[in-house]
Structures are given as structure tokens and as C-alpha cells.
Amino acid sequence: MKLSRALGASVFAAILMTGGCDTVWHPSIPPVAGPAEFPTGQIARGAELAAIGDCSVCHTTEGSRPYASGRGVQTPFGVVYATNITPDPETGIGTWPESAFRRAMREGVDRDGRNLYPVFPYPHFTRATDRDIAALYAFLMTRPAVHADTPPNRLPFPLNQRFVLTGWDHLYLRPGAWQPDPAHDADWNRGAYLVEAVGHCGGCHTPRNVLGAETDGQALAGGEAENWYAPPLQAASPARQGWSVDSLTAYLRTGFDAGHGAAAGPMTAVTAELATVPAADVRAMAVYLTSMMPKPAPAPVVAHAGEDPVFAGACGGCHGPDAPMMRNGAPSLAMSTAVNAPTPRGTIQAILQGLPWREGQAAPYMPPFASVLTDAQIAELAAYLRSAYSDKPAWRDLPAEVARVRGAS
Numbered sequence: 001m002k003l004s005r006a007l008g009a010s011v012f013a014a015i016l017m018t019g020g021c022d023t024v025w026h027p028s029i030p031p032v033a034g035p036a037e038f039p040t041g042q043i044a045r046g047a048e049l050a051a052i053g054d055c056s057v058c059h060t061t062e063g064s065r066p067y068a069s070g071r072g073v074q075t076p077f078g079v080v081y082a083t084n085i086t087p088d089p090e091t092g093i094g095t096w097p098e099s100a101f102r103r104a105m106r107e108g109v110d111r112d113g114r115n116l117y118p119v120f121p122y123p124h125f126t127r128a129t130d131r132d133i134a135a136l137y138a139f140l141m142t143r144p145a146v147h148a149d150t151p152p153n154r155l156p157f158p159l160n161q162r163f164v165l166t167g168w169d170h171l172y173l174r175p176g177a178w179q180p181d182p183a184h185d186a187d188w189n190r191g192a193y194l195v196e197a198v199g200h201c202g203g204c205h206t207p208r209n210v211l212g213a214e215t216d217g218q219a220l221a222g223g224e225a226e227n228w229y230a231p232p233l234q235a236a237s238p239a240r241q242g243w244s245v246d247s248l249t250a251y252l253r254t255g256f257d258a259g260h261g262a263a264a265g266p267m268t269a270v271t272a273e274l275a276t277v278p279a280a281d282v283r284a285m286a287v288y289l290t291s292m293m294p295k296p297a298p299a300p301v302v303a304h305a306g307e308d309p310v311f312a313g314a315c316g317g318c319h320g321p322d323a324p325m326m327r328n329g330a331p332s333l334a335m336s337t338a339v340n341a342p343t344p345r346g347t348i349q350a351i352l353q354g355l356p357w358r359e360g361q362a363a364p365y366m367p368p369f370a371s372v373l374t375d376a377q378i379a380e381l382a383a384y385l386r387s388a389y390s391d392k393p394a395w396r397d398l399p400a401e402v403a404r405v406r407g408a409s
Contacts, residue, residue: 029097030097032095043138046139064148070151084150088148093111093141104122108169178193191286205232235294239335246286253282262364314372339386353370354368378402379399
């Protein structure tokens with residue numbers, strides 16, 4: 001809390017230093033009444049873009065109606081709740097004209113003139129094309145209207161005062177249309193646009209500074225999402241085996257690749273959404289991302305002598321060298337990005353939370369061990385996985401990291 005207040009004071013000071021107090025007021029945009037008509041093709045494309053942007057992941061809570069708000073996003077400063085973006089006229093965006101929607105997407109300001117918190121990725125959507133923003137608007141305005149109030153954010157003063165966000169925007173919002181790179185072909189540029197703008201991959205996979213903005217010069221260099229480690233998607237990728245366009249496309253659409261392993265944590269929902277969009281769009285994203293990643297030779301499976309007793313009891317039945325799953329071609333843990341990452345957070349989270357069961361899908365599953373293993377056992381297991389299946393340096397302070405991750409989950 002002290003850190004949050006200190007950061008809040010810093011933001012407030014930034015406003016004063018940058019002259020933000022002169023521009024904290026934004027005019028409201030007059031409401032519209034009644035539903036509008038949209039072309040079928042525009043609605044369909046909006047659905048695809050919403051899936052690429054994972055809109056439902058944040059704007060839908062478990063068991064609730066799609067896009068009807070309620071999910072709280074934990075940040076270092078407190079909890080910010082995603083809003084209702086169904087066309088309900090009282091609690092959603094039913095009275096928003098397209099101009100208000102475009103301003104929210106590009107500038108982070110709602111129809112009433114209130115600043116939006118940058119948990120909503122308008123710093124990325126500011127680069128989206130008018131056509132794509134219009135398609136997203138058409139899709140959302142044709143969803144079933146749901147009357148659902150958004151819970152109040154849980155933020156300390158002065159961060160609970162939205163006008164302070166004007167200073168943040170002055171420092172970090174860089175509006176402007178995305179521009180293609182003539183040095184690359186159409187697929188690469190299409191992928192770059194989807195990754196950088198609509199998909200806002202950097203929102204999780206880029207480190208953030210003390211004020212919560214993505215760090216300049218470190219795009220896709222690794223970040224954090226919901227207390228999970230989001231690995232680098234560029235030259236610093238810790239993957240033991242290089243990603244090809246085909247393997248990354250398969251992973252993004254299915255959540256699994258035989259040479260790398262399975263998606264876990266927040267990435268599970270991302271791959272579920274990408275499974276619904278045109279394969280050409282996902283492949284273009286893979287073209288762009290793999291162009292920045294290293295392409296090492298396939299890594300050999302790390303030899304290990306003697307199984308740790310915790311591993312033998314909890315993991316050996318599936319991941320042991322003689323386990324049926326391994327004999328049938330499942331990737332070795334030596335291929336796991338989490339096991340080879342610079343931080344143990346992904347490995348600890350995977351042990352604690354497992355991989356969810358996805359009814360009706362041929363997808364990997366792993367049971368959670370949060371209620372089965374103690375912190376000491378998880379630390380022992382993580383240390384063993386790192387030493388037995390990776391040639392990277394040992395992780396430090398594992399008991400403390402396990403306690404921190406479990407406490408924040």
C-alpha cells in the first residue's frame with residue numbers, strides 16, 4: 001500500500017510537471033438511442049478481432065454472460081475491474097456512438113469524458129485502423145444486452161482519482177496509426193499489426209516501469225500476467241528449441257506443440273480464443289514473432305541421474321522417462337520454456353494450478369498440486385526440474401518465491 005501511494009504521488013507530480021492539469025477535462029459525447037444496423041461481414045470480422053484481442057477474457061467473469069464485466073485485474077497498485085461492454089443502455093455501451101467507442105480505443109477516454117485506466121490496452125489499440133475499430137464496434141453493439149453494474153475499483157488515493165491518468169497518458173500514450181515496414185512482406189506486416197495493435201501481446205510480454213507503463217526499448221522482452229511469467233517473444237526467448245512458423249502457429253491455435261509443451265495460466269485462454277480466428281491471421285502473427293526469435297538447433301534432452309522423491313511421487317507417472325505419455329511422444333520437460341526461464345514463477349504456477357481440463361477438446365491436462373504439496377516440496381521439485389531438465393543456472397531463493405507466488409495467486 002505504501003508503494004502504491006508513493007507511485008500515486010509520482011503520477012500526480014508528473015501531471016503537474018507536464019502541464020497535465022490544463023487538459024484533464026474531456027467533453028462528453030452525446031448519446032445515441034436505439035440499436036444500429038451493421039453489415040453481416042463487418043460483424044463477423046469484429047468477432048475475429050475481438051478474439052485476437054481477447055476481449056472476452058477480461059470482460060467476462062466465470063459463469064457470467066459474455067462481455068458483461070466484473071472481472072478484476074490485479075495490478076501492483078490495486079484491482080481494476082473490466083467494464084460492461086454489452087449494448088445495455090444503462091450499465092454498458094448501448095448509448096455510445098461509434099465516435100465515443102473510437103475515442104475510448106484510441107485515447108482511453110469514455111463517452112462521459114472520464115479517463116480509462118491503462119489496464120485497458122488503449123496504448124495498443126490506439127494504433128488500430130478505423131476499419132478494425134468500426135468492426136469491433138459493430139460486433140459488440142450486436143451482442144445481447146446485459147444489465148450488469150461494474151464493481152468499483154479498489155485503488156488507493158490518489159490513483160482512485162481518474163484525472164491523474166491525464167499525466168500518465170501525457171508521458172506514455174503515443175497515438176498514431178500503425179505503419180507497415182516496406183522491408184518486409186505482407187504476411188510479416190499483417191502479423192506485426194495484429195501483435196502490436198489488436199492482439200496487444202506486449203501488454204503481458206513486455207516489462208513495465210515503476211508507473212506501470214511498458215518499458216521503452218524492451219518490447220516483448222518478457223513480462224508478467226496475473227502473477228505468471230510471460231516469456232520474451234524475441235531474441236531473449238528461453239525456449240530450448242527454436243520456434244518455426246508452423247510450430248508457433250500450431251501452439252497459438254491449440255495451446256500445444258510437441259517440441260515445446262503446453263500453454264498454461266493466462267495463455268490458455270489466449271490460445272482458446274485464437275483457435276476461433278482465421279488460420280491465416282494466426283500464421284501471420286507467427287511469421288512476425290518467429291522473425292525476432294533465435295533459431296538454435298534442437299536441444300538434446302538433459303540427462304539426469306536419480307529421480308527426486310517428490311518428482312517420482314507427483315510427476316513421474318506422466319513425466320518420468322518410462323511413463324506411457326513419454327513413450328508416446330510427449331515433449332520432455334527439457335523443452336519447457338517455464339523450466340528454462342530466468343524466473344521460476346511459471347514452473348511454480350504450473351505445479352500449483354496445473355493445466356485446466358477443457359471439456360470436449362483434445363488438449364493437455366495436468367492436475368493442480370496446490371492442495372497436495374507443501375511450499376517446501378514445491379521448492380524441492382522446482383529445484384530438481386531446473387537441475388535435471390535444464391542447463392541454466394539454478395534458481396535462487398526458491399522457498400521464498402514459492403511462498404510469494406502461492407500467496408499472490
